[in-house]
Amino acid sequence: MSRLDIRELVVDVPGRADGRALTLCVEPGQVWGVLGPNGAGKTTLLHTLAGLRTPRRGEVLLDGRPLATLGRRRVAQRLGLVFQERHDGFPATVRETALIGRHPWLSPWQMEGGEDLRLAEAALARLDVDHLADRLVSTLSGGERQRLTIATVLTQAPHLWLADEPTNHLDLHHQTEVMALLAGEAAAGRAVMMCLHDLNLAARWCDHLLLLYPDGEACWGPADTMLEPAALERLYGQRLATAWVDGAPVFVPAR
Numbered sequence: 001m002s003r004l005d006i007r008e009l010v011v012d013v014p015g016r017a018d019g020r021a022l023t024l025c026v027e028p029g030q031v032w033g034v035l036g037p038n039g040a041g042k043t044t045l046l047h048t049l050a051g052l053r054t055p056r057r058g059e060v061l062l063d064g065r066p067l068a069t070l071g072r073r074r075v076a077q078r079l080g081l082v083f084q085e086r087h088d089g090f091p092a093t094v095r096e097t098a099l100i101g102r103h104p105w106l107s108p109w110q111m112e113g114g115e116d117l118r119l120a121e122a123a124l125a126r127l128d129v130d131h132l133a134d135r136l137v138s139t140l141s142g143g144e145r146q147r148l149t150i151a152t153v154l155t156q157a158p159h160l161w162l163a164d165e166p167t168n169h170l171d172l173h174h175q176t177e178v179m180a181l182l183a184g185e186a187a188a189g190r191a192v193m194m195c196l197h198d199l200n201l202a203a204r205w206c207d208h209l210l211l212l213y214p215d216g217e218a219c220w221g222p223a224d225t226m227l228e229p230a231a232l233e234r235l236y237g238q239r240l241a242t243a244w245v246d247g248a249p250v251f252v253p254a255r
């Protein structure tokens with residue numbers, strides 16, 4: 001299983017001072033939530049951790065080796081990224097799209113085999129989009145498209161998930177299903193880091209939290225130490241009312 005070491009990392013948010021450098025480890029079995037208001041740098045951080053953007057300072061190690069020294073294929077065999085934005089290059093069916101998740105495991109020009117297809121079909125069923133397998137992606141609803149994105153990363157079978165708002169567009173049931181899936185991945189020894197706007201999903205499912213402030217300040221640690229109403233109110237510039245339900249805090253905007 002894989003771990004990500006983040007050392008003295010300053011992500012390159014254009015026009016912003018460095019703020020606090022991040023030093024933390026995302027370890028097998030952990031579920032990290034990244035919280036912060038719009039523009040705080042959550043997506044920029046995730047893309048930096050995936051090696052798609054160069055940090056301003058510091059480094060990211062995947063299994064002890066600097067990300068920058070690993071080939072993209074090696075990275076993609078261990079690390080899966082659920083993008084927030086999607087740009088479909090050419091017309092493809094749902095099944096063909098899920099199979100893209102196998103590309104890091106195939107040599108150039110190698111066709112997908114029976115086992116690849118089995119993994120893709122299982123992932124589509126897990127995300128409840130198997131009945132859409134022959135449909136063109138362009139015909140899907142927003143929530144169906146989001147579930148396909150997650151099914152494609154599940155087909156990729158990474159050790160480490162970086163997920164940018166994985167519950168975007170999802171109804172309540174499918175939000176819960178996706179959070180349970182990601183928690184299950186962690187329980188199976190993989191690691192998860194995800195950006196979330198829903199504090200309550202974070203409180204219920206994440207065991208570690210990273211709070212990113214718009215000025216580049218940050219704090220992180222075990223979720224139960226980070227879910228301080230005053231810190232969260234400062235994070236979002238929003239007063240909150242707090243209740244306890246099912247053993248987890250629930251945060252509601254105060255009017």
Ligand SMILES: Nc1ncnc2c1ncn2[C@@H]1O[C@H](COP(=O)(O)OP(=O)(O)OP(=O)(O)O)[C@@H](O)[C@H]1O
Nearest residue numbers: 013014036037038039040041042043044045084195
């Ligand atoms: N290429 C770019 N040029 C200029 N500014 C950029 C560029 N890319 C990102 N930014 C800015 O960097 C900041 C951080 O963006 P980022 O997408 O990481 O925020 P975020 O926390 O994910 O926001 P959201 O919650 O809205 O998704 C934003 O203010 C954004 O406008």
